[in-house]
Amino acid sequence: LAQSPDTARGFTVCFLTGRVMCVVSLIFPFSLLLDLLPPGVCSLLNPAAIYANNEISLGDVEIYGFDYDYTLAQYSNLLHSMIFNTARDILIEQFKYPEGLGKYDYIPGFAIRGLHYDVQKVSCTKFSLLGLVFHCVLVLVEMLSVIELYGGTQHIPLYQMSDFYGKGPSLKQFMDIFSLPEMTLLSSVIDYFITHGIEFDQVHLYKDISDAIRDVHVKGVMYKWIEKDMEQYILHGDEIYAVLNRLVNHKKKLFLITNSPFSFVDKGMKHMVGKNWRDLFDMVIVQADKPNFFTDRRKPFRKLDDNGSLQWDKINQLEKGKIYKEGNLFDFLRLTGWRGSKVLYFGDHLYSDLADLMLRHGWRTGAIVPELETEIRIINTEQYMHSLTWQQALTGLLERMQMYQDAESKQVLLEWMKERQEIRSLTKNLFNPQFGSIFRTFHNPTYFSRRLVRFSDIYMASISCLLNYDVNFTFYPRRTPLQHEAPLWMDQLCTGCMKTPFLEEMVHIR
Ligand SMILES: [Mg+2]
Numbered sequence: 001l002a003q004s005p006d007t008a009r010g011f012t013v014c015f016l017t018g019r020v021m022c023v024v025s026l027i028f029p030f031s032l033l034l035d036l037l038p039p040g041v042c043s044l045l046n047p048a049a050i051y052a053n054n055e056i057s058l059g060d061v062e063i064y065g066f067d068y069d070y071t072l073a074q075y076s077n078l079l080h081s082m083i084f085n086t087a088r089d090i091l092i093e094q095f096k097y098p099e100g101l102g103k104y105d106y107i108p109g110f111a112i113r114g115l116h117y118d119v120q121k122v123s124c125t126k127f128s129l130l131g132l133v134f135h136c137v138l139v140l141v142e143m144l145s146v147i148e149l150y151g152g153t154q155h156i157p158l159y160q161m162s163d164f165y166g167k168g169p170s171l172k173q174f175m176d177i178f179s180l181p182e183m184t185l186l187s188s189v190i191d192y193f194i195t196h197g198i199e200f201d202q203v204h205l206y207k208d209i210s211d212a213i214r215d216v217h218v219k220g221v222m223y224k225w226i227e228k229d230m231e232q233y234i235l236h237g238d239e240i241y242a243v244l245n246r247l248v249n250h251k252k253k254l255f256l257i258t259n260s261p262f263s264f265v266d267k268g269m270k271h272m273v274g275k276n277w278r279d280l281f282d283m284v285i286v287q288a289d290k291p292n293f294f295t296d297r298r299k300p301f302r303k304l305d306d307n308g309s310l311q312w313d314k315i316n317q318l319e320k321g322k323i324y325k326e327g328n329l330f331d332f333l334r335l336t337g338w339r340g341s342k343v344l345y346f347g348d349h350l351y352s353d354l355a356d357l358m359l360r361h362g363w364r365t366g367a368i369v370p371e372l373e374t375e376i377r378i379i380n381t382e383q384y385m386h387s388l389t390w391q392q393a394l395t396g397l398l399e400r401m402q403m404y405q406d407a408e409s410k411q412v413l414l415e416w417m418k419e420r421q422e423i424r425s426l427t428k429n430l431f432n433p434q435f436g437s438i439f440r441t442f443h444n445p446t447y448f449s450r451r452l453v454r455f456s457d458i459y460m461a462s463i464s465c466l467l468n469y470d471v472n473f474t475f476y477p478r479r480t481p482l483q484h485e486a487p488l489w490m491d492q493l494c495t496g497c498m499k500t501p502f503l504e505e506m507v508h509i510r
Contacts, residue, residue, distance in 0.1 A: 043380045044380065045376045045379055045380055046376075047372065047373040047376040047377060047461055048373075048460075048461065048462075048464075048465050048468055049460070049465065049468070050458050050459070050460040050465050050466070050468070050469060050475060051372075051458065051459050051460065052457065052458050052475035052476060052477040052478075053452075053453045053456055053457055053458065053459070053477055054457040054458075054477060055474065055475065055476055055477060056344075056364055056457045056458060056474070056475050057472070057473075057474040057475075058344075058469070058470075058471055058472055058473050058474070058475075059471070059472035059473075059474070060341060060342060061252070061341075061342060061343070061344045061364065062252060062253060062342040062343075063252065063253045063254075063255065063338050063342060063343045063344070064247055064252050064253070064254050064255075064343075064344055064345075064346070065254075065255045065256070065257060065343060065344070065345035065346065065363075066254070066255070066256050066257075066345070066346050066347075066463070067256075067257065067258055067290075067345075067346065067347035067348060067349070067353050067368075068256060068258035068260050068265050068268070069258065069259075069260055069348075070177050070348040070368060070370070071346050071347050071348050071353075071368045071463060072240055072256070072268075072269070072272070072463060073234050073240075073268050073272065074234070074235040074236055074370065074462060075226070075233050075234060075235065076232065076233055076234075076235055077108055078232060078233065079222070079225070079226070079233055080106055080108065080180050080181045080184075081105070081106040081108075081181075082222070082225055083178065083181040083182075083213065083216050083222065084105070084106035084181035084184060084185055085105070085106065086216045086221055086222075087181065087182070087185055087209070087212040087213045087215070087216050088101055088102070088104065088185060088188075088212075089102070090212040090215055090216070091185075091189070091208060091209070091212050094212075095208050095211075095212065097189070097208070098192065098196075098198070100192060100196070101188070101189060101192055104185075104188040104189075104191075104192065106181060106184055107184055109432065110183075110184050110187070110434060111174075111179075111180050111183035111184050111187070111434070111435070112180075112371070112431075112432050112434075112435045112436075112437075112438045113174060113175060113176075113177065113179070113180065113371065113438050113448060114173065114174070114175060114438050114446055114447060114448025114449075115173070115174050115183060115435060116171050116172065116173050116174075116447070117171070117172050117173075117174065117183070117186065117206070118170055118171055119170050119171070119172060119202060119203060119206045120170040120202065120203060172206075173447065175349060175350060175351060175448070176349060177348060177370070178213075178217070179213075181213070182209060182210070182213045185209055185212075185213070186205075186206070186209050189205060189209065190205070193205075223260075223261070223264045226264070226268070227264065227267050227268075230267070230268065230271040234268060234271060234272060236462060236464055237271060237272030237273070238272075239462070239463075239464035239467065240272045240273065240463060240464065241272060241273045241274065242464070242467055243463050243464060243466050243467060244273060244277075244280050245280065246466075246467070246471070247471070248280050250471045252471075253282045253338075254280055254281045254282060255281060255282055255283035255284070255285070255338075256281055256283070256284045256285065257285045257288045257290065257293065257345075258285070258286055258287075258288060259287060259288055259289060259290055259352075260286060260287070261286055261287055262284075262286040262287075262304055262308045262323055262325070263308050265284075265286055266308070278321060278323075279321070281320075282320045283318055283320070283324070283332075283336070284322075284323050284324065285301075285323075285324045285325070285326075285327055285332075286304070286323060286324070286325050287325050287326060288325075288326065288327065289326060290349075290352045290353060291351060291352040291353075291355070291356055292328075293326075293327065293328055293329055294328075294329045294356035294357060294360070294361070295329075295356055295360070296328055297328050297330045297331075298328070299326045299327060299328055300314075300315060300326070300327060300328075300331065301315040301318070301324045301325070301326060301327035301328075301331060301332075302315070302324065302325045302326055302327070303315060303322055303323070303324055303325075304322075304323040304324070304325055308323070310325065315327075315331075315335075316335075317335055318332070318335045318336060329356075329361065333361070339361075339362070340362045340363070341362065341363070341364055343363040343364065344363065344364040344365070344366060344457075345357055345363050345364070345365055345366070346365075346366040346367075346368060346463060347365070347366075347367070347368065348367070348368040348369070348370075350367060350448070350451045350452060350455050350456070351451075351455075353365075354367060354455040354456055355451075355454075355455045358454070358455045358456070358457075359455075364457045365455060365456045365457050365458075366456060366457065366458045366459065366460065367452055367455070367456035367458070367459040367460075368459075368460065368461070368462060368463060369438075369452070369459050369460070369461060370461055370462065371438050371461075372459070372460065372461040373461040373462070375431060375437055375438070375439065376461075378430050378431055381430075383430065384427065384430055387423055387426050387427040387430070388427055390423055391420060391423040391424055391427060394416055394419060394420045394423065395420060397416060398413065398416055398417065398420065401413065401416075424442050424443075428440075428441075428442060439452075457475075458475055
């Protein structure tokens with residue numbers, strides 16, 4: 001598993017390099033470090049703000065569309081443990097994997113979204129282990145061994161990379177929030193095989209684990225847990241009700257396109273919004289089979305009756321209050337006339353929910369990225385601010401002082417380089433000790449980050465962030481300086497800073 005930047009040349013492997021010693025140099029007095037920070041710079045960002053990649057005015061949006069899982073329905077982390085345990089048991093009981101795997105539990109916070117996994121290349125026989133480092137469970141790979149695997153380079157050519165939907169000939173990108181337990185299970189099983197000296201086939205292993213995880217979803221086990229204990233699994237229901245109700249009161253039209261089945265969505269929406277939730281929506285489409293829904297014309301819409309039973313009649317119009325199954329976006333556009341930038345669709349999956357809408361169909365898009373909340377809380381800490389400021393100051397020093405090449409200066413430069421590397425790791429580890437932030441790998445935006453910018457007009461931690469903004473609010477993206485530009489303009493401290501919640505009357509709901 002690797003966190004990687006997206007570069008024009010292809011892909012650079014940044015595998016784990018071992019336990020990092022986080023020692024900040026004592027050469028530079030701490031009081032001076034504090035002086036580098038502008039006053040009031042900590043706790044500046046509001047985790048409930050909405051961030052813009054493109055300018056968009058909500059006043060122009062007449063129709064709001066939503067995905068369901070992890071967009072309207074936010075699930076608690078307990079779900080990940082349940083998925084992990086169930087898939088692990090499927091491996092043991094159905095796929096006859098060793099019973100010793102039963103000792104592995106889910107490790108919250110081990111993996112992050114957006115990681116790449118090389119299905120073919122990473123053979124256990126070539127691993128160079130540094131031992132069991134994280135919670136005595138999961139293996140680390142030494143950087144030199146990884147470079148050896150890739151023929152002496154960190155670079156992977158574009159043609160070997162994942163395709164548009166994160167599936168390449170050998171590299172798979174994990175983009176789904178549900179893939180967190182999958183990545184942890186993959187790492188656990190590999191750990192078991194390596195520590196017990198058991199030879200295994202990497203390709204079979206990957207497929208078996210994917211199948212086990214898929215079974216948890218497809219066979220409906222997961223739906224049953226959630227339906228049985230909504231209170232425990234579904235978060236922020238009252239805020240979702242407030243968002244939807246407010247949009248309808250402002251004469252906006254709402255629709256839902258989800259891959260989940262009707263009975264599951266119906267129970268969840270009743271829990272969050274109330275038994276009359278369908279009155280708020282003009283259109284509800286279930287089991288839509290996204291992303292194929294957006295690209296493939298072949299499946300026509302089918303209608304469900306009020307009990308969720310399938311009807312056979314041909315669909316010539318989409319009626320308010322009815323439930324539809326399958327279908328495709330081309331028929332949806334033809335029957336509703338809801339085209340272009342007056343439609344704003346929210347989803348959590350950058351590929352399955354948003355990519356085609358942005359690139360092919362011209363709807364506006366909003367990405368739900370729950371990780372934003374935790375990451376912004378970390379960015380707001382003094383520790384992060386100090387590390388980042390010192391790291392940038394050291395980088396500036398190195399850039400300016402590199403021309404001094406006498407022996408004494410060279411020694412100082414070397415120490416600065418070492419210290420900079422330590423602080424870079426320290427800053428990265430604040431987010432996740434294994435893989436860092438989902439948005440940056442050291443100074444570069446990650447592959448995930450670039451896709452987020454490309455496929456979403458706005459992004460936020462949760463749909464409920466909409467409650468902080470007027471329904472006619474215009475989002476302006478920050479003017480990020482290009483490499484040859486000086487950041488001379490005054491908007492660098494605007495988006496997300498201090499001014500939210502913007503609406504006093506909505507404070508009670510947050
Ligand atoms: Mg979803």
